[in-house]
Amino acid sequence: MKKRRVRFAPSPTGPLHIGGVRTALYNYLYAKQAGGDFILRIEDTDSQRFVPGAEEYIIDALRWCGITPDEGVDENGKVVETPSERHPHAPYRQSQRRGIYRKYAEELVEKGYAYYAFDTAEELDTLRKNAEAQKSTFTYNYATRGSLRNSLTLPASEVSQLIENETHWTIRFKIPENRTIRMNDLIRGEIEVNSNTLDDKVLWKRIDELPTYHLANIVDDHLMEITEVVRGEEWLPSLPLHYLLYEAFGWQESRPRFAHLSLLLKPDGKGKLSKRDGDRLGFPVFPLKWINAEGEVSRGYREDGYYPQAFVNLLALLGWNPGTEQEIFSLEELVQAFSLERVIKSGAKFNPDKAKWFNEQYLRMQTTEELTAEFKALEGGRLVGFSDSYIGSVCEIIKERAHFSNEFWGLSSYFFRAPSTYDPSSISKYWKDDVKPIIPQVHIFICNLEPFTKEHIEEQLHTLITDNQWPMGKVMNLLRLFLVGESKGPSVADIMALLGKEEVDNRIKRALNHLA
RNA sequence: GGUGGGUUCGUCUAACGGUUAGGACUCAAGAUUUUCAUUCUUGCAAUAGGGGUUCGAUUCCCCUACCCACUACCA
Numbered sequence: 001m002k003k004r005r006v007r008f009a010p011s012p013t014g015p016l017h018i019g020g021v022r023t024a025l026y027n028y029l030y031a032k033q034a035g036g037d038f039i040l041r042i043e044d045t046d047s048q049r050f051v052p053g054a055e056e057y058i059i060d061a062l063r064w065c066g067i068t069p070d071e072g073v074d075e076n077g078k079v080v081e082t083p084s085e086r087h088p089h090a091p092y093r094q095s096q097r098r099g100i101y102r103k104y105a106e107e108l109v110e111k112g113y114a115y116y117a118f119d120t121a122e123e124l125d126t127l128r129k130n131a132e133a134q135k136s137t138f139t140y141n142y143a144t145r146g147s148l149r150n151s152l153t154l155p156a157s158e159v160s161q162l163i164e165n166e167t168h169w170t171i172r173f174k175i176p177e178n179r180t181i182r183m184n185d186l187i188r189g190e191i192e193v194n195s196n197t198l199d200d201k202v203l204w205k206r207i208d209e210l211p212t213y214h215l216a217n218i219v220d221d222h223l224m225e226i227t228e229v230v231r232g233e234e235w236l237p238s239l240p241l242h243y244l245l246y247e248a249f250g251w252q253e254s255r256p257r258f259a260h261l262s263l264l265l266k267p268d269g270k271g272k273l274s275k276r277d278g279d280r281l282g283f284p285v286f287p288l289k290w291i292n293a294e295g296e297v298s299r300g301y302r303e304d305g306y307y308p309q310a311f312v313n314l315l316a317l318l319g320w321n322p323g324t325e326q327e328i329f330s331l332e333e334l335v336q337a338f339s340l341e342r343v344i345k346s347g348a349k350f351n352p353d354k355a356k357w358f359n360e361q362y363l364r365m366q367t368t369e370e371l372t373a374e375f376k377a378l379e380g381g382r383l384v385g386f387s388d389s390y391i392g393s394v395c396e397i398i399k400e401r402a403h404f405s406n407e408f409w410g411l412s413s414y415f416f417r418a419p420s421t422y423d424p425s426s427i428s429k430y431w432k433d434d435v436k437p438i439i440p441q442v443h444i445f446i447c448n449l450e451p452f453t454k455e456h457i458e459e460q461l462h463t464l465i466t467d468n469q470w471p472m473g474k475v476m477n478l479l480r481l482f483l484v485g486e487s488k489g490p491s492v493a494d495i496m497a498l499l500g501k502e503e504v505d506n507r508i509k510r511a512l513n514h515l516a
Numbered sequence: 517g518g519u520g521g522g523u524u525c526g527u528c529u530a531a532c533g534g535u536u537a538g539g540a541c542u543c544a545a546g547a548u549u550u551u552c553a554u555u556c557u558u559g560c561a562a563u564a565g566g567g568g569u570u571c572g573a574u575u576c577c578c579c580u581a582c583c584c585a586c587u588a589c590c591a
Contacts, residue, residue, distance in 0.1 A: 011591045046590050121589065128588095137518065137587070170589050188521070197519045197587090205589045213591050237520060237586040262522075263584070270583065314528095317540095321529060325539055344529080347584060351527050354541045401553045411553090426551085465550095476550030488552045 004036025005227050008062075008069070009217065011043045012054035015290035015298065016061050018350070019232065019264040019273060022315045026261060027230045028067040029316070029338035036227070040072035041220060042079055042093040045210045051293075055079065055093075061287040064308050066331055089224045094216050101211035104219050104249070105171040105204035109151070113248035114203060116151035117172045118162050123149075139199045142177040171204040173214075173241065173248075181240040186228070186259035186340045193240045201241055214238060218245045221256055230259045230340070233347075259340050262319060262347040273350055283352035287311065305404035306355075310362040314355050319348045328361055360403045371395035374405045382409065382416060390415075393498055397490045411489075415498060418507050419485025422514060426487040430478045431515060438470050439478065443508050452501045458493035482511035 008024040010016060016024075031038040040062070042055055059077050062068055072092035074080050080087040081096060091097055108114035117140075124140070131138035138144070145152055150172070151159045162169060179195040203215040211219070221229060239258060246255040264273045267281055275298060278285035289300040301311045313329055321344075322329075322337045329337065366374075372392040376383055383391055398411045445464055449457055465472050479492050483504065489495060496504050 009591095013591070043591065049590065117589090119589095124589085135517070139518090139587080168589080172589095185521095191520075193520070199587075202589045207589070210589095212589070217591090232585090233521070234585055234591085239520090260521085265584080267527075272584075318528070323530075325530085327540065346522050348529090349527060351541065354528065357541060398553095400555090430551095462550095473550055478550095480551060484551090486551090490551095490553085492550065 002225075002227060004031055004034040005039060005225055006031045006036065006230055007039040007041050007072075007221070007224065007226050009041045009043045009220075009231075010058050011046065011049070012051060012058065013046070013049040014051050014054055014292075015286050015288070016058045017273070017275065017285050018287065018301075018315060020058075021061060021065060021287050022264065022318060023230065023232055023261055024062055025065065025067055025312060025315055026320070026338070026340075026343070029335050030228065030230055030340060031070075032335040033338055037070040038067070039089075039224060039226070040069035040079070040092060041224070042072075042095075043213065043216065044093060044095045045213060045216050047095075047208050047210065057288065057290060064287060064302055065312050066308055067312070089220075094220065095210070097216075097220070098210055100223075101215055101219055102204060102209070105211065105215060108173065108203070108248055109171060111248065112174070114171050114173050115145075116159060116163060116169055117200075117202075118149045118154070118166060118169045120168055140172065141175055141199045142196065145172075145174070145200060167206055169206045170202045172200040173203050173245065175200055175241070175244065181243055183239050183243055184257070185236070185239070186230075186257055187343050188236075188260065188345060191236075191239070195240065195244075198240055201238075214241055214245065218242055218249070222246075222249070222251050222254065225254075226256045228259065229256045230261065233260045233262050236260045259343070261343065262345060264318065265347045265349045267350050267352060272347070281352065283350075283355065305406040306359050307362045310359040313362075314358040318350065319344045328358075356403050363399060363402060363405060366399070368392040368396055371399060371405065371408075375408050378406055379409050382413075386416060390498070397494055397498070401490075414484045414489065415495075418503070418510065419483075421485060422481055422511065423486035426477070426481050427515070429487075430474050430481060432474065435471065435474045435478060438468075438475060439508075439512070442475060442479070443505075443512075446496070446508070447501065447505050449501070452497060454491075454493045454497040457496050458491070461493065479508075482508050 006027045008027045010020060010024075028038045030036075040059070042058075044050055044055075056077070059073055059079070063077060071087055071089070072080055074087070079093050080090040081093070083090040105114060109116065124138075127138045140148070147153070152174075154162070175195050175198045177196065181193050181195060183191045183193070185191055201214050202212050204211050210216075239260070242258075243255070246252050265271065266273050266277045267283075273285060275285055278298065284299045284301050284304050286298050286300045287302060289303045290298045292298070302308070309330065312331055312334070313327075316329060316334050316338075317327060320338065320342055323342055326337075363371075369392065372388050372395055375391055375395055376388075394412050394415045395408065398408060401411055402408060442461075442464070446457075446461070449460055461476075464470075465475055476492050477487055480489060480495070481487060483492070483495050483499065499507070
C-alpha cells in the first residue's frame with residue numbers, strides 16, 4: 001500500500017481566505033488519518049498576479065491553525081528550495097521549477113497531443129468579441145483550430161521560424177474530438193463529459209517561459225507522487241482536461257484520485273463568500289489580519305480573538321459532519337473522524353453566529369491558568385500589581401459571560417479599579433427613600449463579617465435582609481452599584497469576597513459620599 | 517448562451533426506500549437568580565415544484581425552477 005500523499009497548492013495572489021483554509025484543513029485531515037504526508041506547493045506561475053507577502057501569509061495561517069505541512073516548508077516557515085531527505089521534491093515553488101515544464105509540453109507536441117499556437121492575445125480577443133456580438137462563444141477547439149495560426153495549419157518551416165523568433169507563442173493541448181470522458185470524484189461519484197465542450201487550453205507560455213496551472217499542476221502532482229487531490233469545486237470543470245493530460249503523458253496508472261469540495265457561500269444573499277462580505281457583515285473572512293498594498297486592513301480570526309482550535313473546529317464542520325451529534329472536536333479527533341465520504345456536496349453558507357458559539361465553547365474549556373495568562377497578555381499594564389491567583393479568580397467568575405477573552409476587561413474592570421461613576425438609571429431605580437436608612441446598617445454588618453468568604457457573606461447577608469424584611473432586590477442591587485458602578489456582573493457575594501473587606505468598605509463609603 | 521455541479525427548518529446539518537423528518541446555531545417564552553449573563557425547560561421553523569418507479573420516496577429516475585462554478589497566454 002502506497003503512502004498517502006496529498007497537497008495543498010495555493011496561489012500567492014493574496015491572503016488565504018477561510019475557504020482556502022478549509023481546503024487545506026481537509027487535505028491535512030485526510031493525509032493524517034492514513035498516516036500520510038501533507039505537502040505544500042506554491043503555484044506561482046502567474047507572474048502578473050503575484051502579491052508580495054501572500055506566501056508568508058499562507059504559511060503563517062496554516063501554522064496558526066496547527067496544520068503545518070510535512071513537506072515543502074522548513075522549520076523556519078520558509079518554502080523549501082533545495083532537495084533534502086525530508087523535502088525530496090524541492091523546490092516547492094513552481095516559479096523555481098520553471099525549467100522542468102517545457103520539456104513536458106514539448107513531449108506532448110511530439111506525441112501529437114499538443115501544438116504550437118501563434119495567435120496573439122489581440123487576435124483571440126477580437127474573435128471572442130465578434131462571437132459575442134453574434135451571441136455565440138468563440139472556443140479554441142477541434143472546430144476552430146484548423147483555421148487559426150498554429151503548428152497544425154502552418155508549414156513546418158514557418159513554424160520552426162516562429163518558434164525561434166517570436167516570443168508570444170503558446171503550446172496548447174489538442175482536445176480530442178467527440179470523446180466521452182468518464183471521471184470519478186471521491187465526493188460526487190461518476191461524472192461524464194463530452195470532449196467537444198472543452199477547449200484547447202494553453203499549457204505553456206513562451207512570453208514568460210512558464211507553464212499554466214493545468215500543466216504545472218499535473219506534472220508536479222505526478223513528480224511529487226501525489227495520491228489524492230482534494231481541491232475546490234472551481235476545478236471540477238477542468239477535471240476532464242486533467243484526465244486527458246494524465247492519459248497523454250501515459251501516467252493514468254498513477255493518476256491521483258480527485259475530490260472536489262463545494263464552496264463557502266456568503267451568509268446572506270447569493271454567491272460565494274468574498275472579502276467584501278466580511279466588512280459588510282462584520283466578521284472576518286481571513287484567518288489572520290491582512291493589509292493590502294493600498295493599506296486596506298482586513299481583519300482576521302486570530303486578531304478578533306478566536307482560538308485556532310475553535311476556528312479549525314468550525315471550519316471542519318462547514319461541509320463535513322461525523323454522522324454523530326458531536327460538534328466539538330480537537331484536531332486529533334478530527335483526524336480520527338474525518339472522511340471524504342461525509343463531505344457535503346452542496347455549498348455552505350457561512351454562519352458568523354455559530355462561529356462565535358464555537359469560540360465560546362473553547363473559552364470555557366480553558367484552564368484558569370491559561371485564561372490568566374491570556375488576560376495578562378491582553379491587558380498587561382492594567383493588571384500590574386494584582387496576583388495571578390486574584391486574576392485567575394476573576395477569570396473564573398467572568399468566563400461564563402464572555403465569548404472571547406478580549407471581552408474580559410470590559411466585564412471585569414471593576415475588580416481592578418473602583419468605579420468612578422455610577423450609572424444614573426440604576427441610581428434612580430434603587431436609591432429610594434425606603435432603603436436609604438438601611439444601607440448604613442448593612443455597611444456595618446458587612447464590615448463585621450468574618451470570615452469574609454463568598455459562602456459566608458451570601459448566607460449572612462441573606463439572613464440579615466430577610467430577617468428585617470428589607471427589599472432584597474433593592475439592597476443587593478444597590479450594593480452591586482456601589483461596588484461595580486452599574487447594574488451588572490456576578491453575584492454580590494462573589495464580588496465582595498474577591499475584592500476583600502477593606503476594598504468593599506472603601507467602595508461603599510465612596511459611593512455613599514457620592515450619593516450624599 | 518454552453519458545460520458541469522448542487523437544492524431538507526432563517527443558517528450548519530442528520531435520516532439501510534418505511535422516523536411524530538432528528539440535532540446544533542439564531543430567535544421567542546418560561547423556570548432559577550439580587551442585576552447581567554450562565555444553566556435548565558419549552559416553543560417557532562424544512563424535504564424547491566411537477567411527473568414517474570414502488571405497497572411505500574427526503575432517499576431512485578425524468579422534467580421545470582432556482583443557486584453555484586467554469587467558459588483567460590488566472591489560478
